[in-house]
Amino acid sequence: EAQVTQNPRYLITVTGKKLTVTCSQNMNHEYMSWYRQDPGLGLRQIYYSMNVEVTDKGDVPEGYKVSRKEKRNFPLILESPSPNQTSLYFCASSPGLAGGRTETQYFGPGTRLLVL
């Protein structure tokens, strides 16, 4: 089944404790992206990746890191989480250039993060 998976789905942590949220897709998509969603602010893009070893900042990259060492995986890293990073996070993937003209993104189920 074609899908985007995220782990963990729920996470409670404390300020300053490094964490990683994994994202994996099995559709051989080139484009992957991370979003955070907060009440009243909609979806905001954190980072995106056009392909392996190619990443770039979205609208709200501060406090986050990403890596794209393999095509299928795009982990989101919070080196020193703070309470303002409490949010619902979504990973998404898209065919991108290889799939032709489309911005159709496939979203993961979301990761709800609480930073105390």
Add this chain to the structure above:
Amino acid sequence: LAKTTQPISMDSYEGQEVNITCSHNNIATNDYITWYQQFPSQGPRFIIQGYKTKVTNEVASLFIPADRKSSTLSLPRVSLSDTAVYYCLVGDIGSGAGSYQLTFGKGTKLSVIP
């Protein structure tokens, strides 16, 4: 980057047609317009995509005027299960000429009333 503006919320009765308009005044030549639907605690789901004129699929229709500065998502005969947030997205990550950064607006919360 093309910024989008949508109404914050809309209410509709079951069985009615709903039209949600999105403004994107600075849309670029290579940008496509895509609409997503999101239910609470789920990731957004693709509904429809278009470049100009009209596009229709089994779920919705998308109307885009000649100047492409706005678009209207039309949902025929809505039901309670259509209660969701609808996002308009303008961007281009397929042609190789776009910025690849995609910006969602705040979405329109549609509430369908029995």
